[in-house]
Amino acid sequence: MPAAAVTCIDLDYLGLPGAAVAFLVEIPDHEIAHRILVECGPEACRPKLESELARLGIEPDLIDAVALTHIHLDHAGAAGGFAARGARVLVHPRGVRHLVDPAKLVASSRRVHGGRFDRHYGEPIACPAERVESVEHGEVARFGQATFRAVETPGHAKHHHAWLLEHAGGRECFTGDVAAMLVPGTDFISVPAPATDFDPLAWDRSLAELERLGPDRLWLTHGGRIDEAAEFLARARQRVAEEAQILFEVAREPSDESAIERYRGWLHPRAEAAGVPEPMRHAFLGRAFMEMNLAGVRKLLKDRAEGKADAPRG
Ligand SMILES: [Zn+2]
Incomplete structure (x- = not known):
């Protein structure tokens, strides 16, 4: 069975290259391919994401699933646009209601970001409830021979999963914000500690769990591909x-x-x-x-x- 392929798609988030990506995971399965997005960026970046997918020959309705690490709008805001065209949306149990009814999330984000909200985030489209799947810690979603396992990883957010993709090519960990972020073009780890969920003790336990799982590679939503997974996780722990x-x-x-x-x-x-x-x-x-x-x-x-x-x- 051939390996899955992971492609980083830059979203031009905040108008800045490298600020955030979505990951396209293509999993060959006999004559077909499963296509999963891990993260989908904010709604304001969905045109950019869709045009990059189109360049790869993928129309939005070919996306089978969107796996979200958490529901902050820079990670999940565009999910409704894909759910409306048939994608399943896999999310932490605490995230479900905010995807189905984003009003509360939008109101609090507008309070924090004011005039920047529309430019940077954009108003998310509600996900149809029947498309949203609540995924508990340890649960697995299977696509052909490959599996995505949810790993509960609070610290940056209470409703945070990392996703462990196990496939013929190895073990990939999509870390959302739990392995923190890289300032684009540099090796400097910045630690986003937002209200209301920042918890450094929980965060350290989450990173210890990822170290224990020992993935081959990390994929940071704000930072992209990291080949030295163990070394990076140790540095992230120290930085947190x-x-x-x-x-x-x-x-x-x-x-x-x-x-x-x-x-x-x-x-x-x-x-x-x-x-x-x-x-x-x-x-x-x-x-x-x-x-x-x-x-x-x-x-x-x-x-x-x-x-x-x-x-x-x-
Ligand atoms: Zn983020």
Whole structure:
């Protein structure tokens, strides 16, 4: 049985090359091929995704399934457009209702992103309920001889799965945001810690689980293909731990302004030393990114104070 093929499709997300991709997985099966998208980007990028698929000779109605790592709009916003043309949508149980009725997700995203919402995300189309499949941790979707296994991986989001594709060519892990992100064109790992779900202890356990599974390759939604999977997972664990540490420190600053300045003073020199040029620091690690992470750690501290999130032991 021939191996599956994975193609990274750049989405021009935020108008920036390399900012986010969708993965086309083609699985040969006798005379036919199964075609699965892992992630589909925001609705605003669906024209770009569909035109790239068309260049590969694939009309949208040939997509059998869309496997989502989580329902944040930069990963899942375009799912309804494919579901409307017959694709199954595989998602974490907590994500189902937001795909069927995106109104709440849209309202909160509009609050966070304001005027940028329409340009960057676009209003998702609701998925027909009968197309959405709730997939629990450990469940497997089979396509010919290949399988996709859901691996529950909270930390960035509570409703997060990584997908482990096992096929004749090896074991691929589609990590969503659990292996964090790369600033495009560099080797610098940035850690997205949004409210309401950021949880560094859960995140570390998730990465330890991926290390245990030992995939051959990683595929990052914000970063693409990674061949040195074990080395990268170890680095991602370290980056999540140190980012959490600095966020806990800056959250104690008396004002948002001083918190952001202190965070910038820690983050940007590290990125610069790792070869991230100023325009890329501005675009990917700028004020919006730092405000998101500060909100994430504040929400975590509030949840811990209220006993809703694990606190470190000892
Ligand atoms: Zn993301």
